[in-house]
Amino acid sequence: xxxxxxxxxxxxxxxxxxxxxxxxxxxxxEIWHYRRELASEDRLDWRMEMKLLGRSLGAxxxxxxxxxxxxxxxxxxxxxxxxxxxxxxSPGFTLVAVLLLALxxxxxxxxxxxxxxxxxxxxxxxxxxxxVMVWENSYxxxxxxxxxxxxxxxxxxxxxxxxxxxxxxxxxxxxLAEGEGEPERVAIGYVSADLFSTLGVSAARGRVFTPEDGxxxxxxxxxxxxxxxxxxxxxxxxxxxxxxxxxxxxxTIVGVLPPGVELSSQQAGGSVQIWNPxxxxxxxxxxxxxxxxxxARLLSGVTLEQAQEEMKRIAADLEKENADxxxxxxANVFPLxxxxxxxxxxxxxxxxxxxxxxxxxxxxxxxxxxxxxxxARERELSVRAALGARRFRILRQLLVESLxxxxxxxxLGLALAEAFRRALLSILPAExxxxxxxxxxxxxxxxxxxxxxxxxxxxGLLPALQVSRLDLVEPLKExxxxxxxxxxxxxxxxxxxxxxxxxxxLLVTTGLLIRSFHSLSxxxxxxxxxxxxxxxxxxxxxxxxxxxxxxxxxxxxxxKLQEIPTLERAGAISWLPLGSxxxxxTSYRVTxxxxxxxxxxxxxxxxxxxxxxxxxMGIPLLEGRGxxxxxxxxxxxxxxxxxxxxxxxxxxxxxxxxxxxxxxxEDIAAEVVGVVGDVRLVRLETAPRAxxxxxxxxxxxxxxxxxxxxxxxxxPAAADLRAAVATVDPELPLTSVQEMEDVVARSLGxxxxxxxxxxxxxxxxxxxxxxxxxxxxxFSVSQRVREIGLRMALGASSSDVSRLVxxxxxxxxxxxxxxxxxxxxxxxxxLESMLYEVEPRDPxxxxxxxxxxxxxxxxxxxxxxxxxxxxxxxxxxxTE
Amino acid sequence: MNLTYPTALVLEALARGHHHGFQxxxxxxxxxxxxxxxxxxxxxxGLVSSRWEKPAVARREQRPSRRYYQLTAAGEAQHALAxxxxxxxxxLIGAARKKxxxxxxxx
Numbered sequence: 001x002x003x004x005x006x007x008x009x010x011x012x013x014x015x016x017x018x019x020x021x022x023x024x025x026x027x028x029x030e031i032w033h034y035r036r037e038l039a040s041e042d043r044l045d046w047r048m049e050m051k052l053l054g055r056s057l058g059a060x061x062x063x064x065x066x067x068x069x070x071x072x073x074x075x076x077x078x079x080x081x082x083x084x085x086x087x088x089x090s091p092g093f094t095l096v097a098v099l100l101l102a103l104x105x106x107x108x109x110x111x112x113x114x115x116x117x118x119x120x121x122x123x124x125x126x127x128x129x130x131x132v133m134v135w136e137n138s139y140x141x142x143x144x145x146x147x148x149x150x151x152x153x154x155x156x157x158x159x160x161x162x163x164x165x166x167x168x169x170x171x172x173x174x175x176l177a178e179g180e181g182e183p184e185r186v187a188i189g190y191v192s193a194d195l196f197s198t199l200g201v202s203a204a205r206g207r208v209f210t211p212e213d214g215x216x217x218x219x220x221x222x223x224x225x226x227x228x229x230x231x232x233x234x235x236x237x238x239x240x241x242x243x244x245x246x247x248x249x250x251x252t253i254v255g256v257l258p259p260g261v262e263l264s265s266q267q268a269g270g271s272v273q274i275w276n277p278x279x280x281x282x283x284x285x286x287x288x289x290x291x292x293x294x295x296a297r298l299l300s301g302v303t304l305e306q307a308q309e310e311m312k313r314i315a316a317d318l319e320k321e322n323a324d325x326x327x328x329x330x331a332n333v334f335p336l337x338x339x340x341x342x343x344x345x346x347x348x349x350x351x352x353x354x355x356x357x358x359x360x361x362x363x364x365x366x367x368x369x370x371x372x373x374x375x376a377r378e379r380e381l382s383v384r385a386a387l388g389a390r391r392f393r394i395l396r397q398l399l400v401e402s403l404x405x406x407x408x409x410x411x412l413g414l415a416l417a418e419a420f421r422r423a424l425l426s427i428l429p430a431e432x433x434x435x436x437x438x439x440x441x442x443x444x445x446x447x448x449x450x451x452x453x454x455x456x457x458x459x460g461l462l463p464a465l466q467v468s469r470l471d472l473v474e475p476l477k478e479x480x481x482x483x484x485x486x487x488x489x490x491x492x493x494x495x496x497x498x499x500x501x502x503x504x505x506l507l508v509t510t511g512l513l514i515r516s517f518h519s520l521s522x523x524x525x526x527x528x529x530x531x532x533x534x535x536x537x538x539x540x541x542x543x544x545x546x547x548x549x550x551x552x553x554x555x556x557x558x559x560k561l562q563e564i565p566t567l568e569r570a571g572a573i574s575w576l577p578l579g580s581x582x583x584x585x586t587s588y589r590v591t592x593x594x595x596x597x598x599x600x601x602x603x604x605x606x607x608x609x610x611x612x613x614x615x616x617m618g619i620p621l622l623e624g625r626g627x628x629x630x631x632x633x634x635x636x637x638x639x640x641x642x643x644x645x646x647x648x649x650x651x652x653x654x655x656x657x658x659x660x661x662x663x664x665x666e667d668i669a670a671e672v673v674g675v676v677g678d679v680r681l682v683r684l685e686t687a688p689r690a691x692x693x694x695x696x697x698x699x700x701x702x703x704x705x706x707x708x709x710x711x712x713x714x715x716p717a718a719a720d721l722r723a724a725v726a727t728v729d730p731e732l733p734l735t736s737v738q739e740m741e742d743v744v745a746r747s748l749g750x751x752x753x754x755x756x757x758x759x760x761x762x763x764x765x766x767x768x769x770x771x772x773x774x775x776x777x778x779f780s781v782s783q784r785v786r787e788i789g790l791r792m793a794l795g796a797s798s799s800d801v802s803r804l805v806x807x808x809x810x811x812x813x814x815x816x817x818x819x820x821x822x823x824x825x826x827x828x829x830x831l832e833s834m835l836y837e838v839e840p841r842d843p844x845x846x847x848x849x850x851x852x853x854x855x856x857x858x859x860x861x862x863x864x865x866x867x868x869x870x871x872x873x874x875x876x877x878x879t880e
Numbered sequence: 881m882n883l884t885y886p887t888a889l890v891l892e893a894l895a896r897g898h899h900h901g902f903q904x905x906x907x908x909x910x911x912x913x914x915x916x917x918x919x920x921x922x923x924x925x926g927l928v929s930s931r932w933e934k935p936a937v938a939r940r941e942q943r944p945s946r947r948y949y950q951l952t953a954a955g956e957a958q959h960a961l962a963x964x965x966x967x968x969x970x971x972l973i974g975a976a977r978k979k980x981x982x983x984x985x986x987x
């Protein structure tokens with residue numbers, strides 16, 4: 001027993017069983033004879049043994065060759081060209097199948113390119129998997145992701161050992177001006193000087209911030225984002241070193257960031273375009289209030305769990321050290337990428353699943369087409385089998401044809417995907433994180449390719465297996481009806497049932513989204529948006545440093561607005577309602593009630609208002625009064641509360657005359673003079689929260705939105721508003737003038753987008769399923785012509801016959817609907833977070849969709865039923 | 881069929897009376913993983929026929945029986961074509977022959 005003999009033994013297991021013993025015999029015999037010859041010449045030394053072993057290694061490729069050819073590879077070319085010929089011969093079938101697949105693959109690829117760009121592609125930062133976001137966790141209020149206070153950020157940074165670095169980022173908006181250029185308002189990021197080294201980003205030109213930039217007094221430097229550099233500076237290569245006025249302050253441009261490094265933020269109203277370092281001072285160390293986003297880089301070797309543990313410990317210490325500020329607060333560490341896409345992740349995945357379902361339905365339809373066509377080809381295949389083609393060969397022939405179909409479909413689908421992708425991008429840019437680049441890269445191409453192969457197997461394999469199980473004799477008989485055997489019809493039925501089920505799941509999902517959207521758009525925002533125009537204004541720079549200047553500006557601007565003849569009333573409010581998804585809030589106390597325990601303080605949204613805001617916006621005054629001219633900086637401090645606050649704090653009492661205290665830079669106390677109706681200030685889907693309205697004259701604020709109501713319900717013209725404001729300060733940038741109805745509509749943008757895509761998929765699914773059902777029932781009728789003829793000859797009426805056919809279609813539809821309802825109930829839990837005031841298992845939606853599907857199924861079966869009822873029994877039986 | 885250089889070598893080896901797999905490897909210098917698939921292909925294409933020597937003979941000589949390959953008429957024609965196309969093979973195989981022991985056939 002030598003090594004070479006063993007080698008051959010092992011290799012022989014690769015040889016197909018039929019040929020194995022002969023193959024082994026030949027190899028063993030050759031080795032035996034070779035040895036003997038060498039021995040006879042006395043040359044059988046170890047070197048020859050090695051040579052023999054080397055030679056026996058060749059047994060492996062030999063065995064593999066025997067295994068693969070001629071079974072798999074041989075004749076593949078012939079199969080291909082034959083397949084092409086067959087597809088050319090039935091152009092109608094080919095066209096329909098290819099189009100179905102191209103649409104399915106194209107749509108799936110387009111959505112996948114979004115999935116890829118947003119969810120899969122690593123962030124354009126160094127070692128992005130080690131980047132995390134650190135949030136404060138208000139565990140008593142169940143808010144796991146709260147912005148961070150500088151008090152805690154600075155202490156975390158000193159104490160935490162899990163991170164290589166930890167940086168802060170505050171998105172905001174700033175007025176930008178330089179030279180004689182048009183002033184504009186852009187998103188700005190105030191960042192700790194080390195943010196870019198934390199992210200691992202270096203500048204495309206110039207430099208990023210250095211620690212020196214974070215020293216108080218050095219912070220008058222900015223970095224430009226790639227977009228702003230190209231847009232506003234025409235990609236000027238010499239931009240570094242120039243100065244720029246940001247909110248009226250001269251700043252030096254020290255660098256330009258590479259493209260793709262963008263963080264977007266709702267606060268800032270889009271992707272941040274300009275960056276300015278924060279200089280942390282002792283004031284920050286002791287500051288109350290929370291407003292920062294914190295990003296950190298884990299040290300290598302430190303796991304997320306360890307970092308989380310450490311942060312929890314540190315936060316617990318801080319909770320003890322300053323219970324006043326930190327009671328009820330802990331900290332959370334989450335990986336950065338999912339955090340950045342958290343808002344859109346659910347919607348993208350639901351859409352991806354939906355488009356996948358559409359593709360499956362398309363596959364099932366193509367599968368049914370193939371089965372139908374197989375009947376026409378039964379004779380051809382039987383002839384091949386009778387002439388000795390093995391089942392494998394026939395199976396391969398059929399699979400090659402599916403592969404061809406899917407290949408052509410895939411190529412066309414890719415072209416369609418590019419078109420879909422462009423269409424998609426034009427409707428959803430604002431919805432996606434700025435870093436996401438949605439293109440057709442190699443991963444998307446690989447996806448499309450595997451998609452095509454997978455679909456071809458999906459729609460090709462079952463029919464091929466079914467068809468290749470041939471009965472040799474029956475179809476060759478003269479006059480054989482070439483009918484579908486029972487199992488084939490059963491397979492078609494299964495496919496169409498699955499199609500209907502998938503369509504039900506999709507439509508139920510769409511239905512739920514429609515209901516949710518409907519209830520969302522019927523939400524009363526608490527004010528009347530029709531007829532309102534809003535202008536966002538940010539007073540910045542030396543001119544408006546004093547409170548007096550800020551108060552005076554808004555008073556004058558509002559007075560000027562009143563002079564516009566088409567304008568009925570105007571007011572101003574900090575944070576445009578429903579404008580950005582954000583606002584300010586803080587905790588407050590009331591003097592006539594005991595304080596709640598630490599960590600459960602009363603909190604309220606805080607808004608500054610000026611002019612006749614409540615009446616201008618149509619916010620009802622429920623009790624007391626609104627603000628008046630007499631509420632001046634030096635008069636008694638007053639505050640207006642909303643209904644929710646009044647009812648929570650003083651149930652059954654009048655809040656008028658009570659005292660409210662809060663900290664806003666300094667401690668302030670004011671008397672409640674009025675109660676107004678609830679307004680959804682932040683988001684339509686968020687129930688109104690307790691709100692404190694302060695007069696801007698007593699609590700000055702530099703950024704406000706002027707809101708003006710036109711006469712006769714027509715919103716005042718933007719140009720009029722601009723002109724009025726320009727008479728007060730011609731240098732103020734007024735980039736954002738919008739009608740309130742648009743603002744409200746835009747706040748519904750994302751649900752609307754998801755909804756319209758889902759509706760599209762739902763309708764396509766319904767159509768495809770209906771066509772599929774029609775195809776199956778019609779086919780079954782065509783196969784049963786003689787049977788039906790016989791029935792009629794024996795006395796069945798035409799309505800009996802159509803009922804027979806309808807019942808068949810209905811049976812399939814019911815099975816599909818039942819299956820689909822189960823699927824929809826299962827899928828519902830993934831939808832929960834996307835629904836507003838609709839139960840994910842909403843029975844009404846289920847019933848309506850089920851009824852819709854059954855109705856469509858009846859229509860789809862009606863056509864073949866009618867054809868069946870018109871069968872002439874005489875003709876049907878005579879064709880024999 | 882497509883006439884590759886290895887094919888031509890094998891045809892020449894067969895024409896020169898090397899009838900067993902390992903012998904053909906020796907004279908052509910081609911690895912075993914190439915020779916057998918090639919022989920099988922030639923067999924399928926009708927250029928080579930193979931048979932097993934009679935078990936009785938082998939048993940008498942107390943050795944395993946060997947498989948024996950030879951050119952068919954079509955194979956001879958193909959061999960002529962191969963010689964025309966690859967002049968060197970005659971010389972190559974000739975040289976190999978001198979170096980090695982003469983082919984022995986035990987059919």
